[in-house]
Amino acid sequence: MGNDNQQIVIRGTGIISPLGFNEASIGAAYKAGKPAFSTVTHQGQRIPAALLSPAARLLLQELLQQNPVYRQLDCSVLMAIYAARQACQQAGWLPSDEDRPLSDDLAVNIGSSRGATGLFEQHYEAYQQEQLSSNASPTTTLGNLSSWVAHAVNAGGGQISHSMTCSTALMAIANGAAWLKAGMAQRFLAGGTEAPLTDFTIAQMKAVGIYSKLYENAFPCQPYALVKQNTFVLGEGAAVFALEQVLRHQLKSGDIVVEAIGMGFEKISSKTGISPDGTNFQKSMRHAISQLPTEDKTIDLIITHTPGTYAGDKAELAAIKTVFADAVPAITTNKWLIGHTLGASGALSLQYAINVLKEQDFPFLPYPSAVKASSITSIKRVLINAAGFGGNASSVIITII
Structure with missing residues (x-):
């Protein structure tokens, strides 16, 4: 990834998800291995x-x-603000004085697959009643x-919002590194957020024919399941990372490096x-692995995308077997615990990897x-x-020093 002497380090992580609201609570939830699903009623x-x-x-x-x-903002934006402030606090970037000048060296890229879905649906309903707000x-x-x-973290550098559907969050990490x-920023906040548990968004997923019918099962979302069925479940959440570039000799024990x-x-x-x-997974994994040191390209664990759709899960596993042949690494996912959070899913998987x-x-x-x-x-x-x-x-590859 460019100059081998320059390293991209994750200085802070902010997260809110069905499992918790910070690294400690979510770490405890992962250790417990208890899914965070509820049963809701959608269109009867x-x-x-x-x-x-x-x-x-x-x-x-x-x-x-x-x-x-903030009361006029969508839940997706609120979760992004919450996670970003948490990441900045951990990195030591959060200003104590709100009247301080903007930090022009700090840039932001937060992505979402669907954006302000809940608020959009509310405004569209108001529009139908001829009561649309400004x-x-x-x-x-x-x-x-x-x-x-x-605005919430006093960042005055570049501000990017984008959607690349469910690759969105990892694309934000790529933007941050680039x-x-x-040299276009000295510090960078990157991540993804999604609040898709709305009537229309759920209906769209059901229309594709992938939504799980296992609402009475302890594990309604089952990536890699042996039974040929779709077990896709929507979830919500956000994760944001504070990225910084440092020289290799400045790395310290415990640093997480992209x-x-x-x-x-x-x-x-x-x-x-x-x-x-x-094919897309084969290309992204090979592209990432090609950037590793020639003398050591070992991958110990893969956290897969696998959202519980039979065709998608099978395709990704096929890609992994093609790329790694007889040396397939250990494989896991967090979607059996939190479902698929669309544009935020890559960020939540990255936090899981950390x-x-x-x-x-x-x-x-x-x-x-x-x-x-x-x-x-x-x-x-x-x-x-x-x-x-x-x-x-x-595909993003991270390591711990």
Whole structure:
């Protein structure tokens, strides 16, 4: 990834998800290995969904009290603000004086697959009743994700909001690394957020025919399941990372380094852009691995995208077997615990990877699957995959010093 002497380090992590509201609470949840699903009613039908916990909801309510203007924002924006402030606090970047000049060396890229879905649906309903608010346009544009985050952390550098469907968050990490290496920013906040548990968004997923019917099952989302069925479940959450570029000799024990970032794309062969051999995944993984040192390209663990769709999961596993042949690393995912958070999923997987590197442990899948329980004892390097509609895929490799 460019100059080998320059390293991209994750200085801080902010997260809110169905499992918790910071690294400690979410780390404990991963250790417990208990799924965070609830049963909700959608259009008269019971379905599983992964909602934020009451404690996390309360923290978002407290955030609203800090700035009355936040009340007009979508939940996706509020979660991004919450996670970004947490990441900046951990990195030591959060200004104590709100009247300080903007930090022009700090840039922001927060992405989302769907954006302000909840607020958009509310405004559209008001429009049908001829009661549309003047806030409708500025609060539903995708750009308000990064602009409000920048406002909340006093960032005065570049502000980017984007959507690359479910690859969105890892694409933000790629942007952050590129900006830092190009000297266009000295510090960078990158991540993803998604609040898709709305009537229309759920209906769209059901219309594709992938939504899980296992609402009474302890594990309604089952990536790699042996049974031929779709077990896709929507979840919500956000994760943001404080990135900085340092010289190799400045690295310290415990630092998390972004070693490589790969991209892949394939011609669309279906409405979701999935091919049986996962060509996009093959390309993104090979692209990332090619950036590792020649003398050591070992991957210890892969955190897969696998959202519980039979065709998609099978394609990604096929891609992994093609790329790694007889040396397939250990494989895991967090979607059996939190479902698929669309544009935020890559960020939540990245945070999961950081947790695995620090704890040297991860829960095994508790249901019959195509992935065997791993006996790995040392995890030094993790590859994270994400893919989205349209044939795109991305892979990020991180390591711990």
